[in-house]
Amino acid sequence: MNDLVFFLNKGITSGLIIGSIYALGAIGLTLIFGILRFAHFAHGDLMTLGAFVTLILAAALAALGVTLPLPLAFVVMFPAMAITAVLAIGLDKMFYKPLRQAGARPVVLVMASVGVTLMLQGVIRLFAGVRSRDMFVEAPKEIYRIPIPGATRKLVVTEPQILLMLFTIVAVIALHFFLTRARLGKAMRAVSDNPDLARITGINTEHVVWATWIIGGSLACAAGTMLSMDVTLKPDLSFNILLPIFAATIVGGIGQPYGAIAGGFLVGFCETLAVFNWSIVLRPFKDELWFDLPSNMSLVPTEYKLMVPFLILIIVLIYRPTGIFKGRVL
């Protein structure tokens, strides 16, 4: 029983957490990919930027002596999401829109986004350095230890983890209603399916582009904040977080928000379960097994964790380039 609780703590909980962070990032990425038709390489650093905006707001409030029942970082995340969305629109106006209007090939936009990611990295680390920071500026995070009948080990969940799961559920439901009921959401889906036809039917593509950056930027901010609340805020994350999110986007099918959610959880669970030490779960059965149980029996050593999303990406690209939800191969 203890071993099962250990599995829940280390396998299921962390899979859910990292999966929802990937899902939040991948939704934005898949919308940008589907509507603006390029792979947005600056998404990882947009997440870091959002987390920093949150940190600055939280530190300012903490300095004013504000205390709230919820962690400050979570509360100020919502204004930070708005600020990040505005910043994302600004980046689009400055760097992507002129290229789009000049009729550049999509790959040139990809390259511009690589330039933007370097600029964001440079600015963030120039002002904040490279050391990790704690998002809990006012008080240490609360950790709940829930006793499980029949086990001495307790189920461990932290406050930011609960908030993250609640936020993900709310965000996904809200996004669903926005995309299926709201006029602008339907317009976004139309542009993603067929931009020329959408323009002919009188859809304002400018508004659609704005909506894309607002959703993408604010969800990136939320994902970055949640990730740094769960562990710490690391300014040098960029490419390491980008690869799993791209994997999630492509697994789910490009331009498919629901696919991105599924892909995010798939990649997140594969990652945690691959580095999970299975010998602990198998220990109760060690007498019945035909082999000696090694002390560490993870499928992938922790230092090669990045290989898991990459292998998923490669396998999907070879055998099903449209992704599980039948997105487009543009």
Next chain:
Amino acid sequence: MSSQTQNPIMRDIALFAALGVLVLVIFVSQGAVYSVRMLVEAGCYGIIALGLTIQWGYAGLFNVGIMGFIAAGAASSMLMTFPRNPDFWNSGGPELAGLFIVKLIACALALWLANNSNRWGVGPRLRALLITIAIAVSYLVLSFHMTVMSEEIEKASGWMGGLGLPVFFGWIIAGVIAGIIAWFVGKICLGLRSDYLAIATLGIAQIIKHFLKNADWLTNGTLTVSPMPWPVPSPADGEFLFARAAYLSVVAVALLITYLLLQRAYHSPWGRMMRAIRDNEEAAGAMGKNVNRRRLEIFILGCVLMGIGGAMLIHFTSIYDPSGFLDLNHTFLIWVMVILGGSGNNRGAIFGAIFVYIVWVMSEPLAVMLFDAIATYGNQWLGWEAPSDFLSRALQMRVFVIGLTITLVLRLAPQGLLPERQARH
């Protein structure tokens, strides 16, 4: 300006003359030993930039994993040329390594058979099952063997050591290994849209670096390997300047040969076909050109050059350090060289490589000086206390400048300083 654009040869001459003056100024102000070192490194970057300019300029392929190919080339060249480690050859290590290669080949064969099983009348479902089984079994077999092997080798002899072969042979192997990796990546991604290649190369570069950093048994990991052998008498044997000048001549000859061959390829029917594919894929396909196959060719060729250039660069620095491979220095700097110099123009790539590398090297002391001044005067005038890692942030300023240069060049001068000259036939 207008006369220059009308007469591109004059433009070439003017820009290269300016570059020569710049090099001369550095020779006079910084001394010969330093300047020769800078030129050797710039020459190696020139070969890598030529590799990128054929991928991007000839064929429009977006490779953001240059660092991975450089690292793979450097590591394989190191393994070929570094002196033998007698402890390893006397232990059970060679046997395990040989067995690993046999198992690797067997697994590759099994995977190939499973993948091609539809030719022998196996249905799609059974084929998918066979492929899954083949991947799973080969992964388990190989990773288990690798764990055992790395433990054994690290216990017996620390690491494998090299083979002690001549350096030129090592450089050729560097190109071959980089080409094999490129074949895998290209085979998977080149049939799909261009963004996928960018994502996949980014991923493979990170993974190659992670692997080299952690594979202590193979490459000594982060403990680094030095001194790397030189193809010419190394500075340890004799005079410093002479040794570096000899290395410079080797690099210059390699650069010149690469340039002449590529120039010839550009003007040949093959080069014309490449540009046709880049400019209009559908039309080229309709003319009966095998688009994906040609792209694969040029992707592999470019990566081979990157591997060779990377090996030359690391041999020169004489220390192999896997944590020294950085996205910034070994991927994005090269992108700036190519797009600033003019993509699709070999002379532009060489000009960009040398010019950007000089600016890059010279900007380091300048940035540190600037930050030092800010810290000092900020403290004196405003009483502002600089953070302890303030000077290390000077590097971040350069990250920002690289990013800004990429976006500005794309927007304002997409052709670069030496634009591609379309030959009219």
